């Protein structure tokens with residue numbers, strides 16, 4: 525392999541840290557902010573539909589696949605249920621210059637399950653295997669990884685993980701819940717630890733995922749479970765400093781924090797706004813609500829910001845507050 529960045533990560537740092545793929549969250553704007561203020565060891569795009577990439581809808585999806593050189597190593601995440609579309613989409617990821625391709629076998633949402641995609645693939649191991657093989661065929665030199673859960677309706681790590689290991693992906697991220705559990709129960713790190721034991725000697729890297737709030741907790745979980753890497757998702761909301769342990773949010777002033785929020789909003793508009801708006805401004809509200817927290821007057825400011833409809837109104841309120 526020309527660029528085995530996974531092995532490099534494993535060699536250089538234990539555990540290494542990844543920013544999780546999150547639809548409409550880990551987009552190019554967030555990844556740029558995170559890269560600047562606290563870069564993790566590896567980044568993932570939000571998931572993109574293989575079926576869409578292989579249809580006339582492709583042009584609409586391409587903006588979701590933009591990335592910058594400073595984000596490397598960057599992995600594109602794909603979802604779907606048709607091996608031929610994974611193969612074709614993997615070729616496209618190679619052309620776009622991604623470092624790797626991750627297959628989503630973990631999304632528990634109804635609309636994805638209905639398509640036979642995401643976590644439904646745990647319930648259909650033959651198709652899952654075909655998809656991995658097809659993706660590898662299309663990927664050329666790019667390394668293929670998988671993000672999955674510990675089971676479909678119940679924990680089936682002992683059956684499911686060996687099936688994936690047989691296909692020799694470069695890495696597997698284990699989210700410590702079943703599809704049925706959605707996000708309703710705490711992630712089970714004992715089962716992730718079991719996964720590490722099962723994968724021992726396979727050469728496949730294991731990342732653990734679920735409920736990690738900060739680097740310290742990630743290191744502790746990695747020590748207990750033996751995972752090579754830790755993937756963090758929701759804790760990034762309002763905290764792009766998350767992966768920069770020296771800049772815990774507590775040490776930053778409100779001014780610095782809200783200044784970065786303005787920068788984040790401006791980047792979002794640069795990537796997804798403009799005349800042919802790609803994503804609605806309202807998607808930024810999840811981030812805004814998370815940045816504006818934990819200081820005197822935050823609640824009132826948040827309420828005011830939630831009523832805005834565009835970048836201009838929002839940044840004006842923020843700039844006025846900061847003056």
Ligand SMILES: Cc1cc2nc3c(=O)[nH]c(=O)nc-3n(C[C@H](O)[C@H](O)[C@H](O)COP(=O)(O)O)c2cc1C
Pocket residue numbers: 544545546547548549570571601628630631671699733734735736755756757758759
């Ligand atoms: C808003 C949101 C969007 C998500 N989108 C994706 C996605 O596109 N692909 C994926 O594999 N997982 C997705 N996930 C799951 C996360 O990657 C991660 O597995 C989950 O949030 C648990 O990790 P955490 O407790 O650190 O947040 C999403 C989660 C959230 C909250």
